[in-house]
Amino acid sequence: MFRAFLIFVCLFSFTKGQSVIVVDEECLNYTVYPVQYELSIYPYIYADHSYYDCELIITVIANAPNVNVIDLDAKDLEIQGESIKVFDGPNNIVNGPRPFEYNDLTSKLRIYLKEPLKMYSKGNRQLYNIKIMFRKFVKEDDSGIFLVKYYDEQSKEYKYLLQTRLSPNKAKYFFPCFENPKFEAVFKFRVFILKDMKDLQYTNTSIVIAEELLTHSIKDGYTIIEYMASPQVGLHQVGFHYSVFANTQLQAKHTNDTIILWAPIDELHDYKFIHNFGITIIDLIHEYAKDDRALVQGPINLITVPDLISGYEIGSWNLLTNGAYRIVNIAQFTSIKQLEAMTFELAQHLSRIWLGNPGEIERTRWKEEWFKEGMATYLAYHFLTQYNYGNPLPEMRPLTVYGLQMKHKAMAVDWHKSTPALETFNRSLAIEIPARYKDLVMMKTGAILWMLENWVESEKFHKSIMNYMKSRRGKYVSLEDFTTTLDHDTIECFHQFFNGSTASRILGSWFRRRGYPVINVQVLRDRTPNSVQLKQRQFSFTLDNREVTDFLIPISYVVQNNQDCYNCYKPRFTIGAQTYTFSENLKDGWIIVNRQGTGYYRVNYDPVTWTLIAKSLIENNAIIDELNRAQIVNDVFALYVAGDMNMDLAMDVLEYLEKERSPAVWAAAAAGYELLSTEGANCNMSKQVYWEWESFMRKKVIPMYSQLIKSKDNQWLTRLFRKNVLDLACSLNYEHCHSHVRRIYVEDRRGKHNLFPDCRMSYFFVLGNETFSNTYSRELNPIEEYDKMIADKKIRERLRFIGRIPMGEPRPLPIVMSSTTEQTSTEEVTEEQQTDGALSLKYSSMVLLITIIINYLSLR
Ligand SMILES: *[C@@H]1O[C@H](CO)[C@@H](O)[C@H](O)[C@H]1NC(C)=O
Ligand SMILES: *[C@@H]1O[C@H](CO)[C@@H](O)[C@H](O)[C@H]1NC(C)=O
Ligand SMILES: *[C@@H]1O[C@H](CO)[C@@H](O)[C@H](O)[C@H]1NC(C)=O
Ligand SMILES: *[C@@H]1O[C@H](CO)[C@@H](O)[C@H](O)[C@H]1NC(C)=O
Ligand SMILES: *[C@@H]1O[C@H](CO)[C@@H](O)[C@H](O)[C@H]1NC(C)=O
Ligand SMILES: *[C@@H]1O[C@H](CO)[C@@H](O)[C@H](O)[C@H]1NC(C)=O
Ligand SMILES: *[C@@H]1O[C@H](CO)[C@@H](O)[C@H](O)[C@H]1NC(C)=O
Numbered sequence: 001m002f003r004a005f006l007i008f009v010c011l012f013s014f015t016k017g018q019s020v021i022v023v024d025e026e027c028l029n030y031t032v033y034p035v036q037y038e039l040s041i042y043p044y045i046y047a048d049h050s051y052y053d054c055e056l057i058i059t060v061i062a063n064a065p066n067v068n069v070i071d072l073d074a075k076d077l078e079i080q081g082e083s084i085k086v087f088d089g090p091n092n093i094v095n096g097p098r099p100f101e102y103n104d105l106t107s108k109l110r111i112y113l114k115e116p117l118k119m120y121s122k123g124n125r126q127l128y129n130i131k132i133m134f135r136k137f138v139k140e141d142d143s144g145i146f147l148v149k150y151y152d153e154q155s156k157e158y159k160y161l162l163q164t165r166l167s168p169n170k171a172k173y174f175f176p177c178f179e180n181p182k183f184e185a186v187f188k189f190r191v192f193i194l195k196d197m198k199d200l201q202y203t204n205t206s207i208v209i210a211e212e213l214l215t216h217s218i219k220d221g222y223t224i225i226e227y228m229a230s231p232q233v234g235l236h237q238v239g240f241h242y243s244v245f246a247n248t249q250l251q252a253k254h255t256n257d258t259i260i261l262w263a264p265i266d267e268l269h270d271y272k273f274i275h276n277f278g279i280t281i282i283d284l285i286h287e288y289a290k291d292d293r294a295l296v297q298g299p300i301n302l303i304t305v306p307d308l309i310s311g312y313e314i315g316s317w318n319l320l321t322n323g324a325y326r327i328v329n330i331a332q333f334t335s336i337k338q339l340e341a342m343t344f345e346l347a348q349h350l351s352r353i354w355l356g357n358p359g360e361i362e363r364t365r366w367k368e369e370w371f372k373e374g375m376a377t378y379l380a381y382h383f384l385t386q387y388n389y390g391n392p393l394p395e396m397r398p399l400t401v402y403g404l405q406m407k408h409k410a411m412a413v414d415w416h417k418s419t420p421a422l423e424t425f426n427r428s429l430a431i432e433i434p435a436r437y438k439d440l441v442m443m444k445t446g447a448i449l450w451m452l453e454n455w456v457e458s459e460k461f462h463k464s465i466m467n468y469m470k471s472r473r474g475k476y477v478s479l480e481d482f483t484t485t486l487d488h489d490t491i492e493c494f495h496q497f498f499n500g501s502t503a504s505r506i507l508g509s510w511f512r513r514r515g516y517p518v519i520n521v522q523v524l525r526d527r528t529p530n531s532v533q534l535k536q537r538q539f540s541f542t543l544d545n546r547e548v549t550d551f552l553i554p555i556s557y558v559v560q561n562n563q564d565c566y567n568c569y570k571p572r573f574t575i576g577a578q579t580y581t582f583s584e585n586l587k588d589g590w591i592i593v594n595r596q597g598t599g600y601y602r603v604n605y606d607p608v609t610w611t612l613i614a615k616s617l618i619e620n621n622a623i624i625d626e627l628n629r630a631q632i633v634n635d636v637f638a639l640y641v642a643g644d645m646n647m648d649l650a651m652d653v654l655e656y657l658e659k660e661r662s663p664a665v666w667a668a669a670a671a672g673y674e675l676l677s678t679e680g681a682n683c684n685m686s687k688q689v690y691w692e693w694e695s696f697m698r699k700k701v702i703p704m705y706s707q708l709i710k711s712k713d714n715q716w717l718t719r720l721f722r723k724n725v726l727d728l729a730c731s732l733n734y735e736h737c738h739s740h741v742r743r744i745y746v747e748d749r750r751g752k753h754n755l756f757p758d759c760r761m762s763y764f765f766v767l768g769n770e771t772f773s774n775t776y777s778r779e780l781n782p783i784e785e786y787d788k789m790i791a792d793k794k795i796r797e798r799l800r801f802i803g804r805i806p807m808g809e810p811r812p813l814p815i816v817m818s819s820t821t822e823q824t825s826t827e828e829v830t831e832e833q834q835t836d837g838a839l840s841l842k843y844s845s846m847v848l849l850i851t852i853i854i855n856y857l858s859l860r
Pocket of ligand 3: 254255256292294
């Protein structure tokens, strides 16, 4: 009965006096429920003691009988005791002798009543108003609401601003409230601005989460700005900004969507890039959605806060704040990696807004917010693909390189046995997902959607998403509902699946289980046609946690020698727990499973197949697709680290890297190389072996490195490629790279060019390696500081890892180094491979083959 009543309460929306269904489930077990907050804020900014006074009126209803006490959350606020009143109509019902208790330690404000609240019901629509006045002193390092000090170029003096960041649970520092992220209420703001007062900073910009209604002046020199009532939002979605910022506006092509960018007037141009980017993404979203429905009502305010704020607030939709250093673009300081990061961050946030936000005319809500986060990530990469580094494409192109990047990011964190399955996040709000799992949730969900896209075909997949979002505007979106619809939309593929697996069953199997599988491919070459066996188990870098799994894996493959390979073009079957066998005539060539690396799994082959792949890579790597090469390179590192592949074979496959010229493959190689320092991995890493890898990779990276640092090309993609390869080369302790970044640094200080930002990370890395000179010629700005922080962390982690592993023995010199052993092994090969015509191989691949075969034989 209690629950039934609560549902009624939640159904009632107070926005415009009429009932609107807002929450159709899960009502909350609270005795008092806030309906509206009305805040009148009087801010005063002084250099030494900024504060604001606030008159707060909270309209509440009682959710239970006999409520005698109202518990509010409040922290670091100076509450005026005598101002606390609870009005039942005109009557104040606060208990006279014992009105309230405020404990700043437990951050509770408890108001005692002299008579119990009447429970809210259909027949008794009783509202109460809680009135509280308080003062809040705001300092620079405060939580929730804080003061930001910055140097203003125009006035040549320091200025201050007030900014809130209320997620996840910091609203109580801003005003007394019911701090529960699931409570939603309407917010009405009124800001009283006092101008022209001695020592008081002139301030003219006040922004909250609702649009301005009217401005008027009253006596005593105050200007009042009244704002419209906000939509119903949780506390973490509220925001307030108060400064002397100026703005510029851009409007979208197809709708009235506008982004207003706020910054100190002399710095506006430094944000032109992010501003234009944002509006381009909004245009892309409208083109994708094929409609002219505005993303939000009113403008989107993008505020550049000159402070170390990291990222947008997940729940924000019209008041986006981010650290200025994260969105500024100054050629002299901003590196290409930072541009990449800022474009992704904003594209992701605008995708979140498109998927559902409180500012929609009809609000779309997601039951599983983790799924929304993953979808926003996936869409962000989709839009970045269309943005194409500032040269938007004429027509839609599917994800490629970004997909792989997403997958490798997810896989790097998704293997430990303590990693949760995605489904365990269930109904958690996005703000409740622990920071350590953010990447997992965003990247893994995105990577799985990418796998699905490739499986049901890009166009169909996107059409389905678009239609789905359209049909669910103003309603609930749930994972179950989404997959059911997807099944329906993609039903014509049905006959293509061997056993009728549908999109929903496949997705389900990946969301329910933690981690990801490795598929072992065994080709039985002694039959015609050849028989290929696939078997999956959990992938793990350690020895435990390797049980057989039953992921439904959409399998796709390519083969080397069969132009008539029917299944290569219709690669549509899924495997479960049992070994799966199929026939394919490989004609002594390789088979590569996981076409274009789109599947969220790794693949290990039998040694003969690996050898054939290695041979093709060396002879002509272009016959294997770029994305597959990237996949293979990353898998080889991972399989080696997991102890599933021996070092010689791994190096043999990677041998060809010196000829590799693809940015995607080098990115995958750099990510793979990082895996070598996985703690506790089954490859039993020792210092000697680590150094051997370092020297091996150094040799491989030099040709690409030399080519790139000569080029003065400043295109986005080239810069990115150069930076990635340079970072890798420097972290491999390549002497030339170290002296190169030093030289660039010196040239940069003489003002010669702007190449330094892309080298900066490596420069810090190189500096950090030398304990004696840990200095920089001047104080770092936040853009540089950010790179330094990352470089320092990397150095610390590496030192710790190297410190922990044993010295180990140097490995015996490889057989290929001595001519006598080479002689004997050639004989072995001749015997083994006569029928294959191996004798006609070129010298290098011959040697390679020999080593691999010897390894293979010794394994047996
Ligand atoms: C709901 O509230 C009542 C009374 O405050 C409490 O006894 C009960 O445990 C609560 N139930 C839940 C599910 O929180
Ligand atoms: C606020 O004042 C600053 C400094 O005078 C000015 O540059 C800026 O444009 C003003 N902002 C607004 C919104 O009027
Ligand atoms: C944009 O706003 C104007 C005026 O507010 C309105 O007349 C027009 O219909 C809007 N256009 C779109 C595409 O929403
Ligand atoms: C998710 O939460 C809902 C309600 O909170 C519950 O009914 C459901 O069983 C949960 N699902 C999982 C997989 O935990
Ligand atoms: C069919 O699906 C089941 C899971 O329901 C799986 O175990 C099995 O291996 C699949 N078979 C084929 C041929 O894909
Ligand atoms: C690592 O060492 C363990 C225990 O000594 C051993 O069982 C395992 O096979 C070794 N792994 C490799 C790849 O050599
Ligand atoms: C520091 O650099 C030198 C070569 O310049 C290298 O031998 C050494 O291993 C590096 N130290 C670390 C911790 O990377």
